[in-house]
Structures are given as C-alpha cells and as structure tokens.
Amino acid sequence: MDLSGIVGYVGNRSSQEILIHGLKNLEYRGYDSAGIAVSNEKTIEVRREKGQIQDLEASLQLDPILKGNLGIGHTRWASHGTPSVTNSHPLSDTNGKYFVVHNGIIENYRELRKGLVADGVDFQTDTDTEVIPHLLAKYDTGNFLDTVRQVLPLLKGSFALAIMCSTNPNTIIAISQENPLIVGFGLKEGFLASDISALLPYTKEIYPIKNNEIAMITSERITIETLDGEPIHPKKVLIEWDQEEIDLHEYDYFMLKEIMEQPKTIKKTLEGKIKNSHVRIAELEPLLNQYEFHHFEKIDIVGNGTSYHSGMVGKKVMEQLFRIPVEVHISSEFSNEHGHLSNRNLVIVLSQSGETADSLSALKEAKRNDCVTIAITNKKRSNIARIADYMLLTNAGPELAVAATKAYTSQITSLILLTIFLSQHSDKTNAYDYTELLDALVQLPDVVEQTLIMTQDAIDSFAQVTNDQDHLFLIGRGLDYVLALEGALKLQEVAYLHADAYAAGEVKHGTMALITPGVPVIALATQAHLRGKLVSNIRELKTREAFVVGVTTVGDDAVGEVVDQVLYIPEAHPYLMPIVAAIPLQLLAYYAGTVRGYNVDRPRNLAKSLTVE
Numbered sequence: 342m343d344l345s346g347i348v349g350y351v352g353n354r355s356s357q358e359i360l361i362h363g364l365k366n367l368e369y370r371g372y373d374s375a376g377i378a379v380s381n382e383k384t385i386e387v388r389r390e391k392g393q394i395q396d397l398e399a400s401l402q403l404d405p406i407l408k409g410n411l412g413i414g415h416t417r418w419a420s421h422g423t424p425s426v427t428n429s430h431p432l433s434d435t436n437g438k439y440f441v442v443h444n445g446i447i448e449n450y451r452e453l454r455k456g457l458v459a460d461g462v463d464f465q466t467d468t469d470t471e472v473i474p475h476l477l478a479k480y481d482t483g484n485f486l487d488t489v490r491q492v493l494p495l496l497k498g499s500f501a502l503a504i505m506c507s508t509n510p511n512t513i514i515a516i517s518q519e520n521p522l523i524v525g526f527g528l529k530e531g532f533l534a535s536d537i538s539a540l541l542p543y544t545k546e547i548y549p550i551k552n553n554e555i556a557m558i559t560s561e562r563i564t565i566e567t568l569d570g571e572p573i574h575p576k577k578v579l580i581e582w583d584q585e586e587i588d589l590h591e592y593d594y595f596m597l598k599e600i601m602e603q604p605k606t607i608k609k610t611l612e613g614k615i616k617n618s619h620v621r622i623a624e625l626e627p628l629l630n631q632y633e634f635h636h637f638e639k640i641d642i643v644g645n646g647t648s649y650h651s652g653m654v655g656k657k658v659m660e661q662l663f664r665i666p667v668e669v670h671i672s673s674e675f676s677n678e679h680g681h682l683s684n685r686n687l688v689i690v691l692s693q694s695g696e697t698a699d700s701l702s703a704l705k706e707a708k709r710n711d712c713v714t715i716a717i718t719n720k721k722r723s724n725i726a727r728i729a730d731y732m733l734l735t736n737a738g739p740e741l742a743v744a745a746t747k748a749y750t751s752q753i754t755s756l757i758l759l760t761i762f763l764s765q766h767s768d769k770t771n772a773y774d775y776t777e778l779l780d781a782l783v784q785l786p787d788v789v790e791q792t793l794i795m796t797q798d799a800i801d802s803f804a805q806v807t808n809d810q811d812h813l814f815l816i817g818r819g820l821d822y823v824l825a826l827e828g829a830l831k832l833q834e835v836a837y838l839h840a841d842a843y844a845a846g847e848v849k850h851g852t853m854a855l856i857t858p859g860v861p862v863i864a865l866a867t868q869a870h871l872r873g874k875l876v877s878n879i880r881e882l883k884t885r886e887a888f889v890v891g892v893t894t895v896g897d898d899a900v901g902e903v904v905d906q907v908l909y910i911p912e913a914h915p916y917l918m919p920i921v922a923a924i925p926l927q928l929l930a931y932y933a934g935t936v937r938g939y940n941v942d943r944p945r946n947l948a949k950s951l952t953v954e
C-alpha cells in the first residue's frame with residue numbers, strides 16, 4: 342500500500358533525465374524512497390534507493406545504469422512495509438519480464454499473494470504491489486496488452502499503474518483506477534505522470550486517464566482503450582499552469598513562496614466572482630437552477646487536516662447567515678458514521694488535491710445517500726472534482742510544499758463566496774447585510790499583503806515564543822479557536838513542535854494543570870467581540886506565570902496590557918480574520934522549522950496526496 346508519484350517517458354531522448362526531473366516535481370507525493378527502470382530495447386535496468394530523489398540521482402551518478410529511450414519511475418511514501426530499497430518500486434516478477442510502478446492500494450493482495458505463494462512464487466518485498474508483476478508473469482499470453490487485460494480484473498482497490506515489459510521495449514501501459522495518472526503528448530514522444538507538475542517542462546497537451554481505461558504509450562502514438570477493448574479518442578486538454586508557477590524563484594522553500602503568494606492567490610480565488618455588490622459563481626448556477634436553496638435542510642462540510650479547519654471556519658460563517666444547521670465533519674469519520682442523510686443534505690467536500698482518499702470516500706458515501714454534493718478543490722481534473730455534482734475551483738495554483746498554506750486561505754475565501762452566493766438566493770437566511778463583507782473581500786488581498794509585511798518585520802521577536810521549546814499552547818475563542826487549531830497543526834507538521842490548541846474558556850477545565858512558569862502560550866485575539874473574555878483567560882494563564890504572546894489587531898490595547906509580548910496585525914471583517922491571522926502562524930511555523938534545520942517542504946513521515954484511507 343503505497344502512495345507515490347509515478348512518471349514515464351518514451352521518445353528519442355534519454356529517459357533517465359526526464360524521469361528524474363519528473364520525480365523531483367512529484368516529490369511532494371512521497372520521499373521515502375525512489376526508483377526508475379530504463380529500457381534500451383535489449384535490456385531493462387532498474388535502480389532503486391532509499392531516501393529522496395537526490396539520493397537516487399547521486400547513486401545514478403556514482404554508478405550509472407544503461408541509457409535508454411523508455412522508462413518508468415516512482416517516488417514512494419511508505420504506508421505499509423518500511424521505506425527500504427527492497428520495498429521500493431519498480432518491482433518485477435521473478436524472471437524480470439514485467440516491471441511495475443504503483444500508486445494506491447491493492448486491497449485483495451493478501452489472497453492474491455497466498456495463491457501465488459502456493460504456485461511457488463518467492464516474494465521479495467512486503468508490498469501489495471509485488472503481486473502485480475507476478476500475476477502478469479502467471480497469466481502471460483505472449484501479448485503485453487492481453488496479459489494486462491487478464492490481470493486487471495483480479496485486482497481490487499484503487500490504483501494507478503505504469504508497466505514495462507522486456508519483450509515490448511517500445512511500450513508503456515498505464516492504468517488509472519480512482520488514482521490520478523495523466524498522459525502527455527509530445528512530438529514523437531509520450532509522457533506519463535501522476536500530476537501535471539512533472540509534465541510542465543515538456544508538454545501542455547495532456548489527457549487524464551479515466552477509470553476503466555488502458556493507455557498504451559509509444560513514441561509514435563498514445564492509444565486509449567476501455568478495459569473491454571473499445572477504442573477511445575482521447576480528448577486532449579491544455580494545461581493551464583505554467584512552469585513559472587512551479588519554480589522556486591528567489592525562495593529557499595516552496596512553503597515560504599506559497600505563503601508570500603497569498604495576496605495573489607486570494608485575488609485569483611475572487612476573480613470574476615464579485616460584480617455589482619453581488620457574488621456570481623457561474624459554475625454553481627446550475628445547482629440553483631435545479632434546487633431552490635430552501636430545498637436543503639442541512640449543510641454538511643467534510644475535509645481533512647487543514648481542509649477540515651477551513652470547513653470549521655465555513656461552518657461558523659454559514660451558521661451566522663443561514664437558518665439551517667451546518668455541521669462539519671472529518672472525512673474519515675463521516676465516511677463510516679454519520680447521521681441521517683438524504684437529497685435534502687447539501688454536502689460540501691473540501692480538498693486541495695481533490696485526491697485525498699478519506700474525502701473521496703466521504704463524497705461517495707454522500708452520493709450513495711442521495712445528497713447533493715459540491716467539491717471545493719484546487720484541482721479541476723481530480724477524482725473528487727469529477728465525482729461531485731458541482732465544483733468550485735479555488736484557483737490557488739500549484740501548491741508543492743506539503744503543508745497547506747495558500748490552499749487554506751483560498752478555501753476559506755471560496756467558502757465565504759459560496760455562503761454569500763447561496764444566501765443571495767435564499768429565504769432561509771438571517772437578515773444579514775453582506776455589503777460590508779463583500780467590500781472586505783475585495784480589500785482582502787491588500788490586507789494580506791500588509792499582514793505579510795508587518796509579520797516579517799516582527800517575526801524575530803514573535804518567533805521567540807518557540808525558541809528552545811518542545812511544547813506550546815494556542816488559545817482562542819470562536820473563529821480564533823479554529824485558527825488556533827490550524828496554527829498548531831502547522832507547528833506540529835513543519836517544526837515538529839508539540840503544539841496543542843484550546844478554546845480559551847476550556848483551559849481551566851483541565852489543561853491548566855500543565856501551565857507552569859514559562860510555558861509558552863499564543864493567545865489569538867482577532868475577534869473584537871470576544872476579546873473581553875479572552876483577556877480574562879489570559880489573566881488566568883498569567884497568574885500561573887505562563888509566557889503569553891498575544892496576536893491582536895492594530896488599535897487594540899486590552900490584550901497588549903496583559904501579555905508578555907504582542908504581535909499586531911491589520912484589522913479586517915471578523916469573518917476574514919481566520920485568513921489574515923493565519924499569515925503570522927504560517928510564518929511562525931516556517932521560521933521555527935527552518936531555524937531547527939528541518940526541510941519544511943518535506944516534513945518527516947508525511948506526503949501531500951494521501952490516496953489511501
């Protein structure tokens with residue numbers, strides 16, 4: 342069961358360079374181990390290494406393998422079977438005829454493996470993937486495509502595969518079953534990748550392989566067929582992202598680049614959506630043509646990690662505007678257990694990648710129960726986008742750092758746009774004048790820009806709160822509590838700091854026992870109407886001599902008077918403060934991580950696209 346990035350190339354150039362370059366652009370998908378298989382028409386040679394792509398690259402420089410014009414590659418995030426050379430892909434059958442790279446999960450691999458072991462097959466790895474090359478060898482008909490056709494119906498699960506065969510050295514076969522895999526069209530060359538970021542330098546013409554399709558890639562042509570052999574004319578689509586968007590430019594890390602991009606990405610999220618004091622979302626007009634808003638009795642929002650936190654912000658804002666209940670769920674919980682669902686539930690799935698298996702599963706559960714579904718995603722060709730009834734694109738551009746930053750702020754912006762859009766069409770709303778909120782949205786990119794400047798100026802003293810600390814608390818009330826959760830997640834993820842978030846009023850109900858002199862606490866105080874109570878909570882912490890750093894808006898004196906240190910940020914509409922105040926928390930996590938010497942783009946044990954549940 343592995344998550345990973347897959348690449349493939351066939352053409353006139355040396356495949357090795359293209360595979361390595363592609364893998365580097367997919368490294369956010371997994372960086373425990375990597376490997377390539379290259380064919381020069383006579384032989385196939387494989388190199389696999391534990392560690393990052395640069396380790397594989399170094400190994401290839403030190404001890405080169407053959408040069409060839411066809412190859413496949415893989416970068417792995419191990420979920421079962423340790424990260425090791427042995428468990429890394431490509432994997433082959435005993436006689437070295439079939440070579441396979443795999444992303445996803447073969448759910449029935451145990452029984453398949455049992456059958457193959459009974460046949461006398463000697464397994465070399467702990468992976469589910471290894472059953473595939475052995476099955477290909479077992480059911481070998483002498484024809485590459487036919488053999489793959491024999492084996493595919495035996496595999497259960499969600500998977501993307503790229504396969505090479507020593508007797509067909511000009512062809513790669515690729516399958517994408519609920520797992521992304523994209524072919525790229527070149528001039529007398531063909532490409533394959535899990536994500537377009539690996540293809541950008543080579544081609545803009547792509548075709549995302551769909552479920553139940555097989556792609557055969559040669560330098561001459563790319564042929565797509567259904568599993569039953571029906572030819573499919575692949576409708577080429579143009580990649581809208583540019584190479585420029587995935588370059589680091591002057592930054593050391595994508596995380597910092599993506600934090601700094603937020604004024605621009607929020608502007609992109611808003612683009613074309615606010616006109617004449619109204620929100621227009623063209624892609625959601627069909628939803629309201631089909632259902633009046635009063636058709637819906639409940640809104641459910643689902644997501645994981647940072648997307649779940651954006652959903653919590655969405656819930657709090659929607660509850661203020663709508664007169665129907667809004668619930669937010671962790672996707673992996675919702676997909677197994679939920680309350681009554683029907684066609685009167687509007688289910689909103691939040692996923693930057695559009696691939697997260699937990700959210701995909703939650704979406705399918707919602708659809709099984711007849712709910713009306715909207716995907717809010719950054720990837721318009723992803724599975725989640727495809728399966729949901731309606732899609733709202735966040736337009737944040739490629740996010741390559743593992744930690745979500747611009748994805749979070751673009752998701753909240755989208756949720757607020759959606760809230761206003763729906764409330765414009767509804768009588769089930771509170772009398773809320775959203776003119777002020779709309780004006781604030783228009784100003785938001787500038788406010789975020791200003792926040793970036795103010796935080797960078799103050800970061801040295803702000804970051805002191807994390808110096809030499811292993812544990813830290815974040816507290817807030819209302820939307821600031823959600824912000825605290827997101828801030829804690831960022832600090833855990835990139836600075837490996839044990840950060841815990843609490844609703845400020847809750848600390849006295851138990852956690853106060855952990856507050857001893859000098860314990861660092863970040864108190865978020867961006868919600869003016871809750872500040873009075875928060876100040877009381879800060880006083881309780883100060884009585885126990887905690888070291889408290891406040892984050893509040895310019896013009897507020899109350900917080901500054903009770904804390905040890907204060908960071909001022911610009912004031913915006915209260916619903917937008919989870920976006921504005923996320924900036925210092927993102928920068929704090931970035932600085933705390935880099936000061937400790939960590940690669941903040943590739944946090945340990947993590948990967949960006951989690952395509953297993």
Ligand code: F6R
Pocket residue numbers: 645646647648649691692693694695696697700743744745746830831834949950951
């Ligand atoms: C945290 C982070 C993760 C993701 C989560 C969901 O920085 O990046 O918590 O937010 O894995 O991913 P998507 O939004 O792609 O479904």
